[in-house]
Amino acid sequence: MLKFDITHEYENGFARTGVIHTPHGDIKTPAFVGAATRATVKALTMQEMRDLGSQAILANTYHLLLAPGTDLIKEAGGLAEFSSWHGPTFTDSGGFQIFSLPDVKITMNGAKFKSHINGDKFEMTPESSMQAQWAIGADIHMAFDHLAKSENHKDMEIAMRRTHDWLDRCVIEHQRLSKTIAKNAKAEQYLYAVVQGGTFNDLRAESARYCASKEVDGFGIGGVFTADGMAEMLQTVHSILPKNKPRHLLGMGQEPIDLFVGAEFGCDTFDCVGPTRMARNGSLYTNDGRINIKNAKFTHDFSPVMPGCECECCKNYTRAYLHHLFKTDEITAKVLASIHNEHFVVNVVDNIRASLQNNTFDDYKNEFLNRYYNN
């Protein structure tokens, strides 16, 4: 069983700080986990990730299965060794791709879809996802889940039921692999169930009850796309899930409010592609909201992207320089911007953790969000 110590519980009964003890190291929670879909955080080296304060990364089983193949990662000694991250790692199951790729067919066994790289037909099942994740060797695996294509109650219920069926199969396969593989390896690997149910609280409650009843090490909260209604949903779910297991909010964190609301209502870890994607497209976080560094008004702005920011980018370079790098399409533009944005969200969650420990969360939240969204 994955060891998770809760170090402080916040007065609202949901938020907490803690430590997840993984075979590759500890994660102080709440924590922002870097999205390293193809075993790399785009535009950043693992050393840069360490330097900006990241504690863990999350890779995607679907992408690694297509390239370079999970056997190769196993041969390399696992995701941490292969990528030179050497810290705590997560893998997403590939379930999200069922939702996001076109031409996906749900079958008795799992899901068939076409490789976005070369169109090869490709099937993933709960069992094959577990096998792939064990081969990749991340510390924490996500159960193979299914998101509804539409937001109506019926489709959401069908997707949720399927996710539950698949969860049962994931748990069985995970336990089988744990007995056959882990006893020969130095490191155990852990499984999170994924709670679905969309925006419907009855479904979220049912899904949380189902997931809570299973032998899993933690929980992913899936199918969340906006902070609207998230607080209520998380209260519903986290009133049901056992408190002593960690919870990961899947895919959320592009907007700072996601991180505040997520942490406030009991999420321990987050991952999101937004910060690095927006960085590559020139949209940079500041305490006063996002700026588009490509805008002409930054041509002669010789101040840092965000005054006071401790990241490599802000300590050494100016907005005018970043503007120039973006306008001339230099690779370094994306590197520096990604360092800044990734540091920003990691740092916000670090500050949230500190404020929870100091019981100053409400003040920090109000001050941050007022400034960020009212400028």
Added chain:
RNA sequence: GCUGGAAUCGUCUAGUGGCAAUGACAAGAGACUGUAAAUCUCUCGCCUUCGGGCUUCGUAGGUUCGAGUCCUACUUCCAGCA
């Protein structure tokens, strides 16, 4: 000097009688949430009450219902010959 060729939005470019006129780049702005994302969208002659109005393809004339397109002259550039 002679003989050919060429001049179109910031740049390159499409256009051989019929709707301010193609495409690319540049420029201006927007989007992005478990990454088919180094991506995508919009604007890009001037004005506009968004209906439309006005002025444009080197310059000046001409032919024509109608000219970026055909004719004449001029200007500039390119190539070849002197």
